[in-house]
Amino acid sequence: MTSLFTINCCKSFGCQNLGLASSPDYSWPEYRLGYAALHCRACGSYPPLFNEEQFRRWLSVYLADFAANSGYFCPRCYQRETIRYGHNPRGSQRVQCQGCKKVWTPKQPALTALVPPAQIATIPLIVPFQGVSSDQQLYVLLSFDAIRGKVLHISSNFTPHPVGSSLLYRWRDNAEPPVIHDDIIERVSQRETQFLRRSQFDEIQYGSAMLKRNANGAILRPVIAAHGHFRILSRLWPEVKTHIIAHECFLRGAVITAWAEQFCHHHASLWFIDEEINNDKRTLPWQLLGNTWQGWWQNQWQIWQQGNTRKMVCLLTEGQVEKGASITLAAGHHFLAWLQQQTEFQQSPRYSAHSVFQAIRSLADKYNAFIEKR
Known part of the structure; x- marks a missing residue:
């Protein structure tokens, strides 16, 4: 623990x-x-x-709430070894932890088997919501089975749970400008420059995120939401070998901490990626054009090309550099393209942070059912 x-x-x-x-x-x-x-x-x-006491207090409630709802691990000791344990008087399935013997009834009506992903790909998403005004923004993290395309887990920096003041997001009215340079090498370089301009590497300023006055819940620092997000995933799949993340430095720290044992024993690899997105379905092979070194840590980035499309990948740990050709966030891009077309998502500026997050999670379930039928 x-x-x-x-x-x-x-x-x-x-x-x-x-x-x-x-x-x-x-x-x-x-x-x-x-x-x-x-x-x-x-x-x-x-x-x-970080204030470790406040983090531990918030994370324990966050983990317990997820476990109590899903039944995938124990809400008391967080172990994965559970068995079905009869039904409650209403006929709902009960579950027992094989470690501490806790018995509880998950709130979800049915337990679905978890299929271990070979690769987890994670992207952030900024979503508007109705707070003190209609231009408030929620920071959302979405993780996918990079090969099968399913949504694995969604988190946001809105929390309904009690949280210490040091973990709260504090808007300073100086949002980082979006990096949208046409040249992918320059885009990666500009992102690294953004990191250096922060008051500290993980202290992102992405926009105002103030809830309505007297609203329940709080808005977390995105780095705290990221640590919670990946702790859930590492409880579910501690043996995942490949992690792919959008180019954001605090995501790297959250992933490598959540799976520290795997990385210490050189059993897992972690990749940054920036890629150009188009609808070209050609099957040309990726070609390695060369390398460039970027940022404070002078990380080595590979430049790959497929026809007129390019991507850059950075292996942050040990691993096989030739696998860079297969590293992609395509599962996330496909979901986002679908999400943008959904009416519930388009209406997010009208609803509270909690309602927006619940809508995205519901849409993710709908999307997963959709791709399973294809």
């Missing part, structure tokens, strides 16, 4: 302290980069510090 709730730790791949909650190499707080950070002397990294 310690690793599940660890957030203040080294997040550098290849470091002996990756994912460790404590180490003699740690010192904190350090302010060399202008904010409170943990310094790992083994690798020299300075990951930002």
